[in-house]
Amino acid sequence: MKCVTEKSEDKIREAAKRVFLKKGFDGTTSRDIAKEADMNIALTNYYFRSKEKLFLEIFKDVLEEYFQNMLTILNKDIDIKQKISEIIDNDFAMMKQEPDLVIFIMNEIHKSPQRLFPDMSIFRQVRETHLKKQLEEGAANGTLRPMQLENILPLIKCGVEFIFMGKEIHKELFMMSDEDFEKYAEEQKEHIKAMVCNYLVIG
């Protein structure tokens, strides 16, 4: 019995991720996780010692998942307009694939930030990215509006993430069905690309 059956530890980890993302830490019980993993309730603590430890392990993975693809794009040696477009497309794809991810991260960090920041080397990687150099060069030679990474990056990300985080309220507010929203989100994505690029790139 090698890889035909998945290891119990991994089954629990994956089930826990699904449940935590959907219900949050406070809304998730050990029994929810055991049931989702189709395993005995005691195994959660056998493998991970506590609900808290299991959560922290998963949260770290989720936070890295959130930054990893973006980081790869930020470091590509491509035109800045193209780079912004790719980040937004990537964000958009991520929100469609994992609709719970961003609101989960935001909410958990908001509720207890101190508990959730371990040695996050990924943060340093984001700060020291190739985009930073592009911004400095562009500002120096007058092709880009002078802006810091910390100013432009949220402007790139907020548009897509905001409408997906608030998908249900936007649907209700503007009386959209699920398919209406899908079309709307695509429109919005293109507005964001154009708006941010127009603002950053001079001429």
Place this chain on the structure above:
Amino acid sequence: MKCVTEKSEDKIREAAKRVFLKKGFDGTTSRDIAKEADMNIALTNYYFRSKEKLFLEIFKDVLEEYFQNMLTILNKDIDIKQKISEIIDNDFAMMKQEPDLVIFIMNEIHKSPQRLFPDMSIFRQVRETHLKKQLEEGAANGTLRPMQLENILPLIKCGVEFIFMGKEIHKELFMMSDEDFEKYAEEQKEHIKAMVCNYLVIG
């Protein structure tokens, strides 16, 4: 004994709002609320019948609080650039005064949308606002890029709300202190105003 002492029902309502906003529905216990209100645990159910009913009542108020000021500005008969600026300033002030409000609304609706939308007449009011007419007129006479209300409104609101919802992660990611963040948020606010107006207003 008229207004010298606050009515118990209101004390509980206000305490519950503070606790719910901070900890969310799942993270809040009836005892948390009773303690915050400095009242006996049984009074929550005496006045509101259940934690759920108390929550729904408060959520409705909070959602209206979120939209009310914006709605007033949306209906003012002022220049569209000025209007956008005022909405953003208003959003900014709201996020400073009630930092938990937007992430609370987003997260609760995300977790269980069906349960939280009663007869929200405020939604209709937002859809039928004076800004909508301004957008139509501007598109017709070529002064504004043709855009629907549902496209421009999130672009106006997402910038400020996103950085405040993610205040702690932005502080950690960009190594900012609280006062750094305050300065940064002000910068960001001006970027957003300029970016959105540049995009919407032609010429």
Place this chain on the structure above:
DNA sequence: ATAAATTTTAAACAAACATTTAAAATATAC
């Protein structure tokens, strides 16, 4: 002043909670 209605209290309720136990089942080592 007294009776009735309302508000507040301490105590209790069963259900759900995270976690632990110790035995049973299974896999691994020799």
Place this chain on the structure above:
DNA sequence: GTATATTTTAAATGTTTGTTTAAAATTTAT
């Protein structure tokens, strides 16, 4: 094949949960 180590199980642990109870305190009405 037997002994040892690992994994899984059902059951129980003590706490905390939302809610209820019934009596006590207080306010209101007559």
